[in-house]
Amino acid sequence: MSLLTELNRTDPARIGQALHRFASQLFPICRSITGAGIRQTLALIGDRIPLQISEVPTGTSVFDWTVPKEWNIRDAYIKGPDGKRVVDFQQSNLHVLNYSIPARGTMPLSELKAHLFTIPENPDWIPYRTSYYKEAWGFCLSHNQMLALEDSDYEVCIDSSLEDGHLTYAECYLRGHSTDEVLISCHACHPSLANDNLSGLTVAAFLAQFLGGRDLRYSYRFLFIPGTIGAITWLARNRETAGRIRHGLVLTCIGDNGRFHYKKSRRGNAEIDRAAANVLRHCGEPAEILEFSPFGYDERQYCSPGFNLSVGCLMRSVWGSFPEYHTSADDLDFIRPRQLAASLRVCVGVLDVLEDNRRYRNLSPYGEPQLGRRNLYRSPGRDGNGIEITARLWVLNLSDGEHSLLDIAERSGVPYAAIRDAAQLLCENGMLAIVPDDAALKTLPERP
Amino acid sequence: MSLLTELNRTDPARIGQALHRFASQLFPICRSITGAGIRQTLALIGDRIPLQISEVPTGTSVFDWTVPKEWNIRDAYIKGPDGKRVVDFQQSNLHVLNYSIPARGTMPLSELKAHLFTIPENPDWIPYRTSYYKEAWGFCLSHNQMLALEDSDYEVCIDSSLEDGHLTYAECYLRGHSTDEVLISCHACHPSLANDNLSGLTVAAFLAQFLGGRDLRYSYRFLFIPGTIGAITWLARNRETAGRIRHGLVLTCIGDNGRFHYKKSRRGNAEIDRAAANVLRHCGEPAEILEFSPFGYDERQYCSPGFNLSVGCLMRSVWGSFPEYHTSADDLDFIRPRQLAASLRVCVGVLDVLEDNRRYRNLSPYGEPQLGRRNLYRSPGRDGNGIEITARLWVLNLSDGEHSLLDIAERSGVPYAAIRDAAQLLCENGMLAIVPDDAALKTLPERP
């Protein structure tokens, strides 16, 4: 049975609510690229799926980079002349410039302003800003908040620490028949931002949970990592494993109600690129395919020229293109149960292609085989020739040992799932034989 | 002289009338995939061109199929309470479900209705229905005819036989310089239907007649066969011959006044595909090129993966897309002399390409040769540079031994015929030499 068929046994509304509920649980945590926030996040994910946590010491060389100091924060505020907090980390962890060094003192507004960040165009939203690699401190607040500040002295406090420690990431490895791997990667370093972080995290966690225990062709590796430095760190410590990655997806911004976007891998016509394009074409929602570019998420790292992995990026609204991006408006209302569930469904559809995109050989390749005498020439409960017959004839015609099911789906315009079902039915009827793919995939020598 | 030039010596109106007259002669015969109807049809074609008839016994295994019993019919009717024929095979052979087993009896209308077929959307037309591989009997009639039937008992009679016999098909083989063959195939199994059967049969017969006795590069094989089972039977009995087919056309539905459609072979860019596209682009009528699909006529069989022959299908209106398809409205008025003649002309144009699509070598390849001193730089009777000069310069520029005339026609946008004429003129002037194609084509060792 296909993965998608199994997923479809559960009501998508229930899946969507569960995804949103998990996102809500993760939302308040103040994540960063290191520190307690990401550890706490990974612990909650680890309650759902088996995770292997890695702690990489500050100062470790990872390719051209160095693992930075670990950042932790307890409190931060700006107090007005009346001693009241006018900006308060306890209200929103976005209020502090992420990775702010400790700061304490009193200063006039004119001096404080150099440390304040706002979005004049959206005066009610708090921006999300970071300063990972340049030591600095600051506060983010809504533009209206800042305008309301009187010309006075303010007490500032950032009760943070930036010290030698560790960079933390987690992996979930699901063993399949082959040692060749499918990578699912998402960043876990953004604080209270829902679409740009939690949508990817929650869908990836549910996907791993859904795949767990199933009989899989590929092995699957889920990475929950801090963006950029996390991907670079993982790659630097796992060069051999990276060589086994056959296909991969970066998941991010997949909870809002924008249309789907799939950004192709650097290769541009990798199997994952074609699988994603095919699934999206038939997913019932509008979707757009984007060419690769060296901007965006961690596909930048996986697609760096030394690795050039077949890793694409699935999004709904594209980072930087929607006003809520990197602001307090990217909150739990901005992501929707229905969209989260549909994104999970697309992911499963893509994996479905990877799992059984094989080549077959028509065992009656001379002329058409006589479908009629096998009761395969009329669709059940239909008058004319439906998509089932169409799919069967395409599979028979193109199954010459050269065309994969995805090739057939692309050439025929028939959804992959119908092509795969036709191939399975024809196999069961002894009309089609699978072409062994031992050469293509490395099989695990023994299975536990 | 090119084939097309020779064809153009005859008034197309006369050709069209002759084609239509021959279609009219064949129209009344009750054809099926076996039996007297197809034999009689082939006999009439055999009056025009040399035919070799094959009779293949019932029960013969042909790939995944078996040659069915032979069907013959003498009479069929439904008689009303007053003893009058309300449905009468003598009026139209479409009235009987093709391949009906013998049936006799009297039954109430309610019981009879399970055996009646109509077209409610076109209530005056009789549908054409068959039941080759499932034993059944039935009548086809206009919907209005059926509505007029009173609730009463009816006498039915189908005076048919379905017994061991033969499947009949015919070949016309015209020997050329090479043993490599061009296949022209059309089905001859439909009863009184004009476009979907007779248009192809008549054009193919006239084409064979036209080619007869000419000096040809290729050998030509015309097949007049029952659809599907006939093509499969021929292929099963002629696997070696099939290996010699270099190009092929299925001809069908080429008499109506719809635009031309050429459906490409499974290969998609075979020489026949490119030749047909080029001829149609310049034929003066609108035309559409369709991608291959495993639906349609006997190209399904020739393009099955075990053969994968370079066989396309030339049509005007596409089967199933016009309301008259497989109804009594596909009659002799539905096909037109002018369209039949123009279709023949397109066929000859395509064969013209195949016959002399060769590669040449410019004998003055360094710089342009001086056309002026050979009186080749001005078109006869023209002021400026006409298509003749254009064609000459293109032929000279691209005749590097790599580009065929069809390549040059495609790249230049100049009609193939003008390119071919230019090549011939340049050869006559000693400026161009043909590249021997011995390697490409197998030549007959001796010629009778």
Add this chain to the structure above:
Amino acid sequence: MSLLTELNRTDPARIGQALHRFASQLFPICRSITGAGIRQTLALIGDRIPLQISEVPTGTSVFDWTVPKEWNIRDAYIKGPDGKRVVDFQQSNLHVLNYSIPARGTMPLSELKAHLFTIPENPDWIPYRTSYYKEAWGFCLSHNQMLALEDSDYEVCIDSSLEDGHLTYAECYLRGHSTDEVLISCHACHPSLANDNLSGLTVAAFLAQFLGGRDLRYSYRFLFIPGTIGAITWLARNRETAGRIRHGLVLTCIGDNGRFHYKKSRRGNAEIDRAAANVLRHCGEPAEILEFSPFGYDERQYCSPGFNLSVGCLMRSVWGSFPEYHTSADDLDFIRPRQLAASLRVCVGVLDVLEDNRRYRNLSPYGEPQLGRRNLYRSPGRDGNGIEITARLWVLNLSDGEHSLLDIAERSGVPYAAIRDAAQLLCENGMLAIVPDDAALKTLPERP
């Protein structure tokens, strides 16, 4: 420093005026494919750049052609009954049919008319007509001039000579690091026509002047030749040199205010074709890319199948497509200083691509290198990521030793110049290394 950066140091308005001034100096000369006119023209060009003049005797065989007799003219006129010149070569050298044999005599208008050429559609313009290879004499005049001629006897005089002599052409060779050459070719055989001749000549002369003395990757060869016969003559005498031409441009009709047109080489995707397309896409003016055809200027000869050189043709308005073409309206007003300067700028931009279109290797190919710590991740004086950062990331991502800078420019959509600047900056920062191209280019063994 790039060639374009150097060119940009001079005010384009000044360049444009200088180009137009030089065109004005050349305009009055009565050029033809041989004779004093082209010699005088080459002498004036030789005042600006080092030229090697070749004189090829009449009767020399050059491939399929023969060098014709040399033509010279001193005077020509038609005198009316009153002895006044009604058509006068001294007024415009277009008045004489170029290559007219000597003629003297008196004849009635009716007889004279067979020797008169006009343009009825543009009755005030004098046409430009030639008769190089068929001995003839004639006059070109405005249609209104002809209509004003009374029915009377006229005295005609063409004081020309057509005798054994020479065909003259000139070369300017600029030695670079490699013996591989870039060819810049323009015809110098048209009399007082500004766009179709002088625009190409002047831009080519200035280009050679600009390149002179610079440190160049390629050697450059500028040809100033009579059209067709000149290119054929040069090719016939320089077959070995022709083999060293890696890239080439024919320059013509680049002074009018029409949009740019680049006609591709016969190869269609040669580096020169891609370079020209890329430069034109970003040149700030509308531009069109045309497929190769065997019509036009001397690219016809360079792209003949025996040579098949990578030579394209840069134009603004396309020959034959503007009414002023080959008429007296193609005068000094028809070409504009601004357009001439912009055309020179495009040429320099194209050469810039050829000069440094190399492949590089990212020295930190695993993951992205950390641009931030090198101060390369923020554009100078900008808030967000500008084109500089975009270019750097693209160069790093695609510099795998396979992609050239032009490949990167094409894939990224970033102008070539920005890509090249990024590559240079990254080299200076030790992040990129050039891939040696010894294999690709032949280097001069010793440099004088």
